[in-house]
Every structure is written in structure tokens, then in C-alpha cells.
Amino acid sequence: MTDSSTTPLDPDDLGALAEAGTATVTTQLFKLGLRNTFLAGLRTYGRPTRRMVGEAFTLRYIPAREDIDVLDVFDDYDHPQRLAVESVGPGQVLVVDSRNEGRAASAGHILLTRLAARHAAGFVTDGTLRDIAGIDELPMPVYATGPAAMTNLALHHAVDMQLPIGCAGVAVYPGDVLLGDADGVVCVPRHLVAVIANPAREQEELEAFLQQRVAGGAPLRGTYPPDEATLRAYRAFTRPSAAVS
Numbered sequence: 001m002t003d004s005s006t007t008p009l010d011p012d013d014l015g016a017l018a019e020a021g022t023a024t025v026t027t028q029l030f031k032l033g034l035r036n037t038f039l040a041g042l043r044t045y046g047r048p049t050r051r052m053v054g055e056a057f058t059l060r061y062i063p064a065r066e067d068i069d070v071l072d073v074f075d076d077y078d079h080p081q082r083l084a085v086e087s088v089g090p091g092q093v094l095v096v097d098s099r100n101e102g103r104a105a106s107a108g109h110i111l112l113t114r115l116a117a118r119h120a121a122g123f124v125t126d127g128t129l130r131d132i133a134g135i136d137e138l139p140m141p142v143y144a145t146g147p148a149a150m151t152n153l154a155l156h157h158a159v160d161m162q163l164p165i166g167c168a169g170v171a172v173y174p175g176d177v178l179l180g181d182a183d184g185v186v187c188v189p190r191h192l193v194a195v196i197a198n199p200a201r202e203q204e205e206l207e208a209f210l211q212q213r214v215a216g217g218a219p220l221r222g223t224y225p226p227d228e229a230t231l232r233a234y235r236a237f238t239r240p241s242a243a244v245s
């Protein structure tokens with residue numbers, strides 16, 4: 001296993017991923033052989049002004065048991081769910097393994113309001129959320145499968161944090177980078193962030209050019225993927241002085 005948890009992250013690389021978006025980033029990871037990086041089936045909530053990008057802070061739920069998971073356990077402020085919310089650092093994304101179990105919520109408006117106040121970059125669960133109307137007003141991006149009113153204790157037992165988890169069928173290691181946009185969330189293994197940042201930026205710029213050509217009436221043949229003539233036109237468009245020499 002690659003222990004990349006200490007690989008430094010360059011803010012410029014994170015910016016490049018955020019600009020590129022999840023579609024381009026999943027393609028870049030696919031080019032490296034990684035096919036299972038997209039957390040499928042999640043919806044986006046909140047009113048963020050920017051795309052979600054940040055390192056994963058993981059929290060794991062296992063199934064609740066009636067004799068252990070009673071409402072009184074929340075009297076303990078050090079309950080792992082509460083502790084996780086109060087431990088996430090600025091710019092980190094709290095990502096919860098809820099086992100795709102949506103019949104009880106992974107969190108609610110108060111916990112996610114606190115997370116936003118701690119300047120977290122976002123919240124991701126493969127389960128559901130309660131108080132969804134309030135959550136949808138938060139300035140922080142939130143991803144979940146939908147709403148459910150029942151509190152998490154009914155079916156979830158928060159057991160540990162900052163260990164590798166599965167979320168929506170994808171392995172998420174603490175410190176991996178989660179990128180979210182309107183398509184959903186992709187998990188970028190931390191050591192690959194620097195590898196794909198520039199290629200992702202280049203793919204995004206080229207595709208913006210191709211998109212304009214197709215919108216202007218160009219057929220797919222010769223344009224998408226671009227043939228030599230289209231690539232020459234692209235280079236002339238991006239570097240006019242280099243193209244004439």
C-alpha cells in the first residue's frame with residue numbers, strides 16, 4: 001500500500017483540480033489505471049460559492065445495536081461523531097462511511113453548521129441527512145444520497161476516525177483529496193494529486209476549445225478527439241506567436 005499521508009499538497013495543484021472538475025479528473029485517473037474513484041449516487045446540497053476540494057478526514061459508522069446506541073450516548077461530548085466534527089481542520093472534508101445505509105441520517109443541520117463554522121471544505125456521506133432544508137442553505141458543499149428524518153443512532157454507530165474507509169464503494173484514505181462539483185465527488189489518491197494536476201489543467205483547456213468548436217457547428221470527426229488540424233488551430237488559439245514561427 002502507498003502510504004502517502006505525508007506527501008505535501010501544493011495549493012496550486014488543488015486549484016488546478018478544482019478548475020478542471022470531476023469529469024476531467026476521473027479521466028486523468030483512468031489514464032493511470034484507476035477506474036473506481038468516483039463516489040456514485042450522491043446528490044449535492046448547500047450553496048457553496050466554490051467547488052469542494054480538500055483532504056479527507058474520515059469517520060466510520062458500523063451498524064447500531066439497540067443495547068449500545070441509545071440517545072444518552074450523545075451526553076458524551078467525546079462521542080466519536082461529535083469528536084470528528086470538532087477535529088476536522090480548515091480546508092478538510094469530513095467523509096463518512098455510512099455503508100450506503102440511508103434509513104437513518106448520517107448527520108443534521110446543527111452538526112454541519114458547526115463543520116462550516118470550522119471552515120471545513122465540505123461534508124460527504126454515502127448515507128442521508130436530516131434537516132435537509134437547513135443544510136441546503138449552508139455556504140459549504142455537502143454530498144449525500146438524500147434526506148431521512150431519523151437520527152443516526154437508530155442505525156449507525158460512529159466507531160472510529162482517520163482510518164481508511166469505503167464511501168459509495170470507493171476506498172478513501174485519510175489525506176486523499178476529495179473534489180466535488182455538480183457531477184458529484186471524486187477521490188484522488190494523495191500521491192497522485194501532483195501527477196495529474198497539470199495534465200488535468202491541459203485537458204480542461206483543450207476541451208473548452210473543442211466545446212466551443214462543437215457549439216459553433218463543428219462535427220465530432222476531426223474535433224472530438226481532435227485531429228492534427230484541430231490541434232494546430234488550438235495551438236494557434238492558445239499561443240498565436242508560436243503558431244506563426
Ligand SMILES: O=C([O-])CC(=O)C(=O)O
Pocket residue numbers: 105106107108109110111112130131150151152153
Ligand atoms: O441527531 C442527529 O442526527 C444530528 C442532528 O439532528 C443535527 O446535527 O442537527
Ligand SMILES: [Mg+2]
Pocket residue numbers: 108109110130131
Ligand atoms: Mg437536527
